[in-house]
Amino acid sequence: MQYDYLIVGAGLFGSVFAYEMKKAGRTCMVIDRRDHIAGNIYTEDVNGIHVHRYGAHIFHTSDTEVWEYVQQFARFNNFVNSPVARYGKELYNLPFNMNTFSRMWGIQTPAEAMEIIERQRAEAKVENPQNLEEQALSLVGRDVYEKLIKGYTEKQWGRDCTELPAFIIKRLPLRFIYDNNYFNDPYQGIPVGGYTKIVEKMLEGTPVKLGVDFRKAVREEEGAGFVMGDDRFAKVLYTGMIDEFFDECYGPLEYRSLRFETEELPEVDNYQGNAVVNYTEREVPFTRIIEHKYFEFGKDSETGEPIKGTVITREYPAAWEKGMEPYYPVNNDRNDAVYEKYRSLAEKKRSVIFGGRLGMYRYYDMDKVIRAALDTVKEELG
Helix, strand or coil, rough: EEEEEEEEEECCCHHHHHHHHCCCCCCEEEECCCCCCCCCCCEEEECCEEECCCCCHHHHHHHHHHHHHHHHHCCCCCCCCCCCEEEEEEEECCCCCHHHHHHCCCCCCCCHHHHHHHHHHHHHCCCCCCCCHHHHHHHHCHHHHHHHHHHHHHHHHCCHHHHHHHHHCCHHHHHCCCCCCCCCCCCCCECCCCCCHHHHCCCCCCCCCEEEHHHCCEEEEEEEEEEEEEEEEEEEEECCHHHCCCCCCCCCEEEEEEEEEEECCCCCCCCCCEEEEECCCCCCCCEEEEHHHHCCEEEECCCCECCEEEEEEEEEEECCCCCCCCEEECHHHHHHHHHHHHHHHHHHHHCCEECHHHHHHCCCCCCHHHHHHHHHHHHHHH
């Protein structure tokens, strides 16, 4: 059968593209090498709890068009992301706000907090930050850096802050108000019933094949486009790793990976009292614990009844190696220079569109993924 597009990756980018192209009368097939759709936003039902298998995903955006777009696929609750940071036995609210400063220094007013931070910034005597540690000290002072940034960041990147480039944290927002809402965006929430249902609706009526590796199953033929078995495709939307597509001809790009350790606790109704708790000491091997039921306020999304038991996930950063899932592109000068070479190759592949965080080698929040996919559709349809 002849299709207009083979879409490689059943994540958010590929699914939005498939949905829009089907609306426009184009034919698509979607493949994914995982055994499920929805990519990293995949949620699975465990005893009535919608578990985010690949880490916490909180939808937030300032893009009104994108917010209205996702409403057609799900009803969103009014969840507000208000994580807690744990340093030893001390608990702090995030983002850095007056609740954080009051807990840290026993002060009550913004003026007191500003005075302490300004004094510590001056004591750091950093005029031209050469690494992440110096950059952080010049922005927030030693107390906030030592307790809430240093260990967490070193775990995330697998390196000391003195070895990380300063540009990783161009700014660290400080709020001198009592506000624990992590995001500044006006729209925020979690889809009732989980994210997988959104992608299911997007892919309704589009053939999907799971457990299929593009590199092993698909070949490009002169004059025939791309071929997979008996199916032929005029063009490919590729959302996998761009360096892998080109057989790493310019060398591999760097990624960071994650490992998730999920535990069902049927006898525990409330493990930590919050959806997300960050562990900021480097000695604690995981960066955070997610208690999934609190993304939907601990209640069954259909009945509204409190859910008995709970499910938690510990999240461990890891160095990426072949065969592991690449979660975060490492956008430093070296990698960005290598990516530019791959991007130049990609521009010459008229029959292939590269999209998503791996195809474009950049970290995207969910709303930015949707925006990029919609923009790609517009460009493709002219």
